[in-house]
Amino acid sequence: MSGPSSAFTPLLRVKNLTKRFRQGNTSIEALREVHLAVNRGEFVTVMGASGSGKSTLLHLIAGLAKPDSGRVEVEGTDLFALSDRALTIFRRRRIGLVFQAYNLIPSLTAEQNIILPILMGSTGRESTDQLEGLLEQLDLTGRRKHRPDQLSGGEQQRVAIARALVADPAVVLADEPTGNLDSVAGQGICRLLRRLCDEHGRTIVMVTHEAAVAVWASRVVVLKDGRVIDTFKTAQFGDADALATHYQNVVAAAQVTEAQA
Numbered sequence: 169m170s171g172p173s174s175a176f177t178p179l180l181r182v183k184n185l186t187k188r189f190r191q192g193n194t195s196i197e198a199l200r201e202v203h204l205a206v207n208r209g210e211f212v213t214v215m216g217a218s219g220s221g222k223s224t225l226l227h228l229i230a231g232l233a234k235p236d237s238g239r240v241e242v243e244g245t246d247l248f249a250l251s252d253r254a255l256t257i258f259r260r261r262r263i264g265l266v267f268q269a270y271n272l273i274p275s276l277t278a279e280q281n282i283i284l285p286i287l288m289g290s291t292g293r294e295s296t297d298q299l300e301g302l303l304e305q306l307d308l309t310g311r312r313k314h315r316p317d318q319l320s321g322g323e324q325q326r327v328a329i330a331r332a333l334v335a336d337p338a339v340v341l342a343d344e345p346t347g348n349l350d351s352v353a354g355q356g357i358c359r360l361l362r363r364l365c366d367e368h369g370r371t372i373v374m375v376t377h378e379a380a381v382a383v384w385a386s387r388v389v390v391l392k393d394g395r396v397i398d399t400f401k402t403a404q405f406g407d408a409d410a411l412a413t414h415y416q417n418v419v420a421a422a423q424v425t426e427a428q429a
């Protein structure tokens with residue numbers, strides 16, 4: 169691909185992102201000068217306690233909310249330089265969203281839910297040829313005719329992930345995708361996301377507060393009170409417990425620094 173985005177520039181670039189929420193006369197800084205770069209084919213998790221700004225960051229990366237300052241570039245496109253309409257179109261075509269709740273249409277089968285964005289004409293694509301491949305990648309071939317109420321939570325989330333992939337987006341953003349699942353089903357989703365990255369070159373940014381989930385990514389970015397306080401590669405840790413210990417140490421050290429400031 170030519171133009172501002174190439175194999176040598178990060179697929180996603182977040183620069184100096186700040187977001188405040190005003191409530192009455194108080195203001196919460198949900199994000200403070202956040203920088204982040206994600207390469208094509210990378211699997212990154214954003215880890216942090218409840219209220220640390222994870223969902224806010226993901227919403228801004230998806231262009232679902234606007235920052236007070238800073239920018240988000242996806243494939244070289246500055247999201248907040250686009251008109252609202254152009255941003256909506258860009259999001260539908262280039263960004264895949266997965267949430268904790270699966271948000272499937274109850275009356276449609278798994279395969280109908282997956283191709284719905286194509287049928288609605290919002291993706292810029294007309295062919296549904298990719299359906300077979302997605303059913304296979306997400307281990308859903310045997311479940312394609314089932315409706316959501318005939319599927320387990322893990323299966324429903326797999327349908328939601330397939331739907332997020334149907335437009336062939338540049339990046340998949342997942343906000344606590346295992347949050348409604350038991351640990352076995354949650355680990356299944358993590359393994360699948362890892363496989364989508366390794367075998368199909370997907371770029372994934374996933375939010376979680378759990379070390380057992382974060383450990384599946386290649387790199388972890390730690391948020392605390394809206395700030396990035398650390399970023400590390402998961403390969404240096406043998407398992408989720410070692411990662412959890414490091415995470416807790418990093419958060420505790422940030423607390424001490426704040427107290428001294």
Ligand code: ADP
Pocket residue numbers: 189190191196197198216217218219220221222223224225
């Ligand atoms: P996380 O996803 O890490 O739990 P959030 O990004 O949801 O954190 O929230 C970060 C902070 O911003 C929290 O203090 C939260 O209460 C606040 N916040 C998030 N969304 C809103 C909103 N729409 N209005 C007011 N405050 C908000």
Ligand code: MG
Pocket residue numbers: 222223224
């Ligand atoms: Mg959240």
